[in-house]
Amino acid sequence: MSHLSHSAIVPVYTGGTTEGLPYFVMRYVEGGTLYDVLKVRKAAGLHFDLAEVAIYLEPIAQALDYLASLPTPVVHRDVKPANILVPDDPRPSATVLTDFGIVLYEEDNRITSEGMRVGTDAYLAPELYPTSLSAKAPSATAASDRYALALIALEMLTLENLREHYNQQQWAHSRLIPEITAQDLGPRNQDFAEHINTVLHKALAENRARRYTSAQEFIEELTTPTATPRRKSTARKWLLAAMVLGLCGIGVAGAWNYLAKEDWSGTQKEIAAEYPQIVGEKEGGTGWEGLKCNPQEVAAEAPMEASISCSSPRQQISVLEFASSDARSDFKKASPGRGSARKEGDRCSLEVVAYADDLTGFYPDGKHSNFVIFYRGELESAAEIPAC
Known part of the structure; x- marks a missing residue:
């Protein structure tokens, strides 16, 4: 992991095991996490507007595209708010991605127990769940990392974690993305509900081939609506x-x-x-x-x-x-x-x-x-x- 070099990735200096337990030595980042920020915003009912989503998630999108572009692509496998650090830094767009403890190199053979999933349930893409045709959990890809990023964006815009609206069976095998209405968004975003719906439904498509192929493209398209809001009936x-x-x-x-x-x-x-x-x-x-x-x-x-x-x-x-x-x-x-x-x-x-x-x-x-x-x-x- 020490070869990774990107401004939005916490540097990993070294790693190893001690008494059978793995460890990493990483740069210390003073501050909190996006999970902390979300907790405050949910408590106060303060939705993120599109510009804020760009500030927090654009660096992470750049980091994910960087990982996917490496000669041996790297899949993070646990993209979630708690793994996005928000430094005590006056600069905008200073968030960084951390916790590469379960990272996967795409050419590696995964060695996991049959049916084992790796990652956080609330941010897992649907293709990562075993099916009746295969009891073994499918391999994560850059597409599943981008799916997790889209779930985070949806949570920031609506202050709702999508996973909380489904039981386990629905979340794993019959996940339908609901329509986002103006009521679900903050005042600054309500005129763009149709645009937000269009982008998020593409980013969260069940078929990964229909999703955005670039995390940066997704964030840019989501946060820069070009159409004039329609006159309301x-x-x-x-x-x-x-x-x-x-x-x-x-x-x-x-x-x-x-x-x-x-x-x-x-x-x-x-x-x-x-x-x-x-x-x-x-x-x-x-x-x-x-x-x-x-x-x-x-x-x-x-x-x-x-x-x-x-x-x-x-x-x-x-x-x-x-x-x-x-x-x-x-x-x-x-x-x-x-x-x-x-x-x-x-x-x-x-x-x-x-x-x-x-x-x-x-x-x-x-x-x-x-x-x-x-x-x-x-x-x-x-x-x-x-x-x-």
Whole structure:
């Protein structure tokens, strides 16, 4: 592995075994992983826009094409967010690919147990699963690495891991890629739902021969839509009106309540009581800077209890409530940022954490120590957020 030389691949200096256990010596990269970034963005309901997908994944696409172009092509076999490092680096496009522990040289003969799969289930291409015709797991190829990259792109755009929507049998043998609607995307991407669908369905085609033959071609085509968004029909306007009810939707059936702008209730009531200057007094009404504010669905396994998101095409702010300050602390430890600073005010003190160029987290102290505020937009505006 030490012969690999690419700016988006963590250098491997040497390797060996000790007491029967293999090891690698690699360059240490200060920072976190794309998995960490995704965890924060999912919690805050902050979708990645196409430009961000390019920033994070273009270097990885270049690395995969480099591996595939070597005289003896190399297949990574475990491309996933946890193996994409996001360095503490002010430069854009600085992500790097790591963990080549199960790498495969295409001319090698694989020696695995019969039926054994190598890789992470949630990012495996369908052709890597044994079938009734062959109990032995098929060999991974550059095409399966590119498939994993496309799954990551889909997850960034929708904040949904596709694997979670299938049982094991469906995922392995009858995987159908769903249509992505405007509701599934962030505000900046909603006009490009048709384009995103077209590209992702090609990249995730069951037949690998129909997929993109270059990872860079896939990322470039996905993140540079050229067509002007179509004018929306009356029916589509109603669909989008329903979509605005919440990032994860409170449904068309709740449209009348939305139009009536009821007071906040349920799990969002405490957020509204503590931060009326951010989320406003009415569900579906306007909050800080005139942003439209709606409840955000919280997954059962999520560490927070409630969430309200306020957004416009240019900026978004989300307020999350955790069960306790300890629960928030655990979340923060698992979601490291690029850097942080303390902010002292007359009303409260808080920690400001930078997660990306346009994503900032606010962690108040004192009576608000079980809340987190995420802001996505221009940094100048972030300084004006009434986080205390």
